[in-house]
Amino acid sequence: MKQVKLIVRIAIVLITIFGYSQNNALPPIIDRAIFFDNPEITGAQLSPDGKFISFIKVYKGTRNIWVKKTEAAFTDAKPITEDTLRPIRNYFWSRNGKYVLYSQDKGGDENFNLYAVDPAENPKKGKSVPFNKDLTNLKGVRVFIYAVPKSNPDEIFIGLNDKDKAWHDLYKLKISTGEKTLIYQNSAKVRITGWVFDWDDKLQLATRSNDDGSNDILRMTNESFETIYSTTPFEEATPYGFDKSNKNIYIVTNKGSENNLTKLILLNTATLTEKFIEKDPLNKVDVDDVSFSEITKEIIYTSYINQKNIRYWKDQAFEKDYKIIKAALPNLEINFTSSTTNENLWLINAYSDVNPGAVYLFDRQSKKITFQYSPRPKIPTQDLATMQPISYKSSDGLEIPAYLTLPKGVDAKNLPLIIVPHGGPWARDNWGYNSFAQFLANRGYAVLMPNFRGSTGYGKEFLNAGNNEWGQKMQDDITWGSQYLINQGIVDSKRVGIMGVSYGGYATLAGVAFTPDVYAAGVAIVGPSNLITLLNSIPPYWESIKKVFYLRMGNPETPEGKAQLIRQSPLSAADKITKPLMVVQGANDPRVNKAESDQIVIALRERKFPVEYILAPDEGHGFARPVNNMAMLAAAEKFLAKYLNGRFQESMTPEVEKRLKEITVDISKVTYE
Secondary structure: OHHHHHHHHHHHHHHHHHOOOOOOOOOOOOOHHHHHOOOOOEEEEEOOOOOEEEEEEEEOOEEEEEEEEOOOOHHHOEEOOOOOOOOOOOEEEOOOOOOEEEEEOOOOOOOOEEEEEOOOOOOOOOOOOOOEEEOOOOOOOOEEEEEOOOOOOOEEEEEEEEEEOOEEEEEEEEOOOOOEEEEEOOOOOOOEEEEEEOOOOOEEEEEEEOOOOOEEEEEEEOOEEEEEEEEOOOOOEEEEEEOOOOOEEEEEEOOOOOOOOOEEEEEEOOOOOEEEEEEOOOOOOOEEEEEEOOOOOOEEEEEEEOOOEEEEEOOHHHHHHHHHHHHHOOOOEEEEEEEOOOOOEEEEEEEEOOEEEEEEEEEOOOOOEEEEEOOOOOOOHHHOOOEEEEEEEOOOOOEEEEEEEOOOOOOOOOEEEEEOOOOOOOOOOOOOOOHHHHHHHHOOOEEEEEOOOOOOOOOHHHHHOOOOOOOOHHHHHHHHHHHHHHHOOOEEEEEEEEEEEOHHHHHHHHHHHHOOOOOOEEEEEOOOOOHHHHHHOOOHHHHHHHHHHHHHHOOOOOHHHHHHHHHHOHHHHHHHOOOOEEEEEEOOOOOOOHHHHHHHHHHHHHOOOOEEEEEEOOOEOEOOOHHHHHHHHHHHHHHHHHHHOOOOOOOOOHHHHHHHHHHEOOHHHOOOO
């Protein structure tokens, strides 16, 4: 009895010291590899006839494409590619199922070539996979896929900027031979940005970006163009597809001062008469997607994302099937990812905020749902934290939507906070499973993901409210988010950190430079520090949107614009940075050049202010190789824990530890010219 009492007293002491109890304790630390190492299987697609399933899985240490018979086990699959340098992330089947095509760049430079492989071909002697043909085989050129026609499955329409780096010409590419036929040569005079084919694979329309940032939809007439729809630089008009007659085009647009939110219209390309189809019934957000059936050539559903995704079904047969799926997989969001040509078989992904998802095969005839795989089956979903939609007011009263993830197992009181602003900035965060949010919540942090002004999806007024406001009101929207949580008693004001990628990296630098008292530490990943050098070094193939950058950010070619951009550059306030900073960069980044990170590191070094710098020589805009990602995150979580008193995983595999040493920069050797 005395021994039992002693054990109880020891337990009480331990709870007092460490703050752990059955009802108030963080879950065990989840290995970062479970979040960020290669998924076991991902990216599955059905072959057009449904006889095969392709997917991405590690082969020879790198993610490659595999193929198996649909009814076979995944263990019976065979690899059909063997890239050892960089993960393959994007691929598709040719219309006849003879080829699998994929794109790949070199070290993250985003100059993608297009490759084709015949999965039925036997490997040549001494090879373990079939021959992979480089269909474009060009250096310093970026390929676009414009159309994959059904009428001739051995052909696809692509864009290449091989003649002029700023403009993509239209080619017809024969997959079997690699033969390219020039259809239309683009130039700065015509400024074509896209092409629209009808259901019969006839080229009918093009899109154009004008010198002043406005945009046109053009009708092709005897190899000339006629403008049929125009928008200002701050409006949108996106062609989604033709109706079954091929005479009318569905367009998502917010043209006109009376239209804040985008709506779906049907435009007759000959008479130019418009028919209103739909806008958000709740009148809160833009149209997010319009899904078509290639069988009926009609709309299956429209969708909108407010706090979560909402679909409005137009095809009753698909809606009935969707209800069957939802009943079988309750409390999960459903995405349709791949189908056969006859649309009888579908691969679907079922996920939630606390579930990274599982893929199922759905047979529309038998209504049978068959589990295929989970990309990350080792994640302990019971230990994951829920993501909550919230909103708060910014400095000028503007309502800011956001997502908040609170660590599981502890009271929502005086928590350390990591703000994770999204990239873009003309993009948005959505509800669902987010590896960064779960990783940080598992370490004990509250995680705030704000959709600050300038984010897309909430109407053009909200989007345009971000014009010329980098580092100003856009930054206020982030700062006021932390203050809102502090006022609620959820967050400890002395333990607020910020960590972001791309524009999120800029917001991190701006946060520690312009509002140093708000943050205890920051991790800036591929974030621009100097808006002048950023705009002067954007990729040449962004020429079509360069004017919009100037209008939305500031014009470096005018005295007023240049002064504004200098003022909004974190580099200009580097002497105000007083809190610890980690800078992360890919050496081959074509969007945010290495110089952006070098400049801020040098500025801090010259002040003798400590800064940590991670530079991966084989990466671009973000890290694609898991070993680089895990090395960076191992350093980042230790860095954040040091200054925000969160948890971190001390252990690293030998490979990750070695890689971290290789990509950690001696800042005394950093130069910039």
